[in-house]
Amino acid sequence: MPHVHSADGTVIGYDRLSDDGPALVLVGGGLDDGAENRPLGEHLADRFAVVTYRRRGRGDSGDSRPYAVGREVDDLAAVIDAAGGRAHLFGASTGGALALEAAAAGLPVDRIAVHEVPYQVDDAMVSAWQAYRRQLDVVLDAGDVDEALRLFMRLAGSTEQDIAGAEAAPVWPALRALAPTLRYDAACLGDGPPPAHRLARVRQPVLLTTGIAIDPHMTGLPVDFFGAAADAAVLADARRHTLEVEGHVADPAVLGPVVEAFLTG
Missing domain, CATH: 3.40.50.1820 (Alpha/Beta hydrolase fold, catalytic domain)
Structure with a gap:
């Protein structure tokens, strides 16, 4: 490549x-x-x-x-x-x-x-976004990539059933490898x-x-x-x-x- x-x-x-x-x-x-x-x-x-x-x-x-x-x-x-x-x-x-x-x-x-x-x-989503960014920093600084993915999926409107299904799916390890870049995408959107x-x-x-x-x-x-x-x-x-x-x-x-x-x- x-x-x-x-x-x-x-x-x-x-x-x-x-x-x-x-x-x-x-x-x-x-x-x-x-x-x-x-x-x-x-x-x-x-x-x-x-x-x-x-x-x-x-x-x-x-x-x-x-x-x-x-x-x-x-x-x-x-x-x-x-x-x-x-x-x-x-x-x-x-x-x-x-x-x-x-x-x-x-x-x-x-x-x-x-x-x-x-x-x-809207105000509710802006507040949720800013809380997500704070929580994302905390869990990624702690190395908890699984919780980072869960936070992202909840913000994106996924149900707990959707999240459990994703964790059990073969794609989850690949998502775990990409999870640190969620912070980069958050930075691209800034304050929301x-x-x-x-x-x-x-x-x-x-x-x-x-x-x-x-x-x-x-x-x-x-x-x-x-x-x-x-x-x-x-x-x-x-x-x-x-x-x-x-x-x-x-x-x-x-x-x-x-x-x-x-x-x-």
Whole structure:
């Protein structure tokens, strides 16, 4: 697998899914080692030069300390450079927040598509988010990655039955390995609400997509949680699109044509 070196020397692993067309870099969200966006990337690979990568602390990418969102922006800058020097971005969930932070920081980005960025918009969710961040720091500092995962799943609206099922599933050990990066995703979202002063610096066209309903494993979230978050993200040139599917990881056969039409528009 190819690698790039970020500004602080961290090695970042990436995959090039295709070579022809405008460059498109896919940015993964929470508990994703880069695999979650791959089906979407393969769907778009006949139209774009698609690159997907493993964010720091995931898979074969390094994890230099101390962590800072600015360092993740530098990682993405290195990947964009490897992709050809300029790129469109697609970001899923907290990866969407990171993509917007990168654009606000002035990276050479063209159009940006983000799916279900979990900004917090009502007072109860903002309070829950800030309590989660404090508790997450405590349990990760104690090395309790299992409790970190449980905290995350509860915040995301999972039931205790969902959590027990996940702990018994074969994927749990892989999630435990990724659990320390929950702190990184939390940092990308900051205090919770959309960061108006930074989003104001994003001048590129941005597509914000959400599903028609909450993911069945997120039933504890408020109704239209992601739609409200997308609507609250004030951007200079924003387009909204609601997909006729449910699920936080959207079906690439549904999401792909919408993203392609926007990026080529």
